[in-house]
Amino acid sequence: MQASSSVEGFAGSGGISGSGPMGPRRSGSNAREAIVRFENVGLRYGTEREVLSDVSFQLHKGRFYFLTGPSGAGKTSLLKLLYLAQSPSRGAISLFGEDAVAMDRAARPALRRRIGVVFQDFRLVGHLTVYDNIALPLRLAGVPEEEMAGPVDDMIDWVGLGHARDARPETLSGGEQQRVAIARAVITRPDLLVADEPTGNVDPDMAIRLLKLFSAMNRLGTTVVLATHDMSLMERQKDASVMRLVRGRLDDPTGALRNPPWSWGGSSREDWA
């Protein structure tokens, strides 16, 4: 694995300054705003052993990240911390400059509205239509019906479900349900998009199409964090950084993780071959 400048450790982790092949390229990446900061984060459920230990990293605005690792490594737990479904047992988490651990409960909804989540099990509301499922975050945000109709229809078209606008989730295939879940996650144009194994239950072609959706959102400025086992998918997203979790720890304690060097400006894959 090669070191990354966009997924980097906090102070004390050793950083990546002057180390690895990306040293000279750091400054450009670091200019981007860090929207997520984890510092020595630990998480345990009840009295069990920690499922996440000493996790420290930063995520930068507008970047694409893969989160990978073997089953049970703690990927879903890490994502839950990211989208505020869980509080850490220890450590500090900062989201968009806000202290996500100490923040008042009443302030969480506003933060959550800046995060789009694609759940592993989709979590579509069974009795709502495709349209209503996708419109749900907008309704929760208080957007008037007349203002949301056009964007929601556009989003439905964008994910290729125009034919299923009024269908219930149970009548859709797994891939179609996944696309509804993605559409719901991105309809509010979140600053951070978190997806937990979004391609785990779809065929390779559909996986590539879904990746294109995430890529499109990323090009519009959304920071994407995508948990996956699919190495071929990671190879396709060449400008992505990779975080690898092993037994609840980022496997590179310095935070210097793989970032394909050809993704940096002014170079191509061939230059680095």
Next chain:
Amino acid sequence: MVSVYSPGRHGLRTKLSGLTAKGRKWRINAGSDPVIKQRAISGPVPWVIAIMTALTVIAAAGGLALGSIAAAAGDELQGGVTVQIAGPPEAEAARQAQAVAALLADDPEIRALRRLDRDERAALIAPWLGDAGFDGEDADDNLLVLPELVEVQLTGEAGEDVLADLRSRVEAVAPDALVSADTSWLAPVGRAIEALQWLALSLVGLLALATLAAVLLASRSALNANRQVIELMHLLGAQDRQVAELFQRAAAVGAGVGGAAGFAVALAVVSGLAGRFEALGPGQSAAGLNPLHWAVLALIPIMVTLLAAVTARLTVLATLRRMV
């Protein structure tokens, strides 16, 4: 086919970036369907509320009717005084009664006065003794001596001061006279009615508590049953208030429907019993209830609905505070 993201026919890129929360009130109906179905939230609440409301209205109607009947009887007896002359021979009693009637005839504080004749007095005692003791044509032939009775209706209330004054004047011309206010006869009945009214009020209070407990349990149960959707709503940025309003609205609708049904049943029961109560009552309207009473009874389902809505809201908010 998944296309590359583009503005689209509605200018999605522009519109999405322009979409902002306007702080508008959350609506339970998300377009075609509510996020959580009404039935999934309210559960058995409408049935429970219907039964509770019916029982509450019937209990309250009973309490109000009893109060109304007692008040009407009291009004009728208000200012009523009876002068009874018992003990002396019948001729002497008659003389004293005549003297009392003469004394009070021109009293400005007395609105009406009537000396009961022998047959009326015999009729009063007949239910207990029959006519065996005083069926002789001549008074001296009777085994029992009938007391003389003079009914007096004062212009005002028969208060203690008025009674004391009346007694002193009456005793001057009729030393064997007993002067008593009619309302004193009603006092034991009044106390019994008052006890029944407290019982009815207690029942109303207990039923309100039971309603509150039922809504609380139903809300918690609905919260657990819909935990996944609620969690999803939270993760999509819903505020506790928005979730609570869903439950509050569902509880209010459920309680409103149940309350209306319960009130209708209670109305039928109370109206059905009205005729029987009327036979007991002193000429009052059905079951001794006046329009104000009916208005109070009509408030019960409204209050129950409000109680259910507030209980649901507070229960849900308290439970949500324990969630992440």
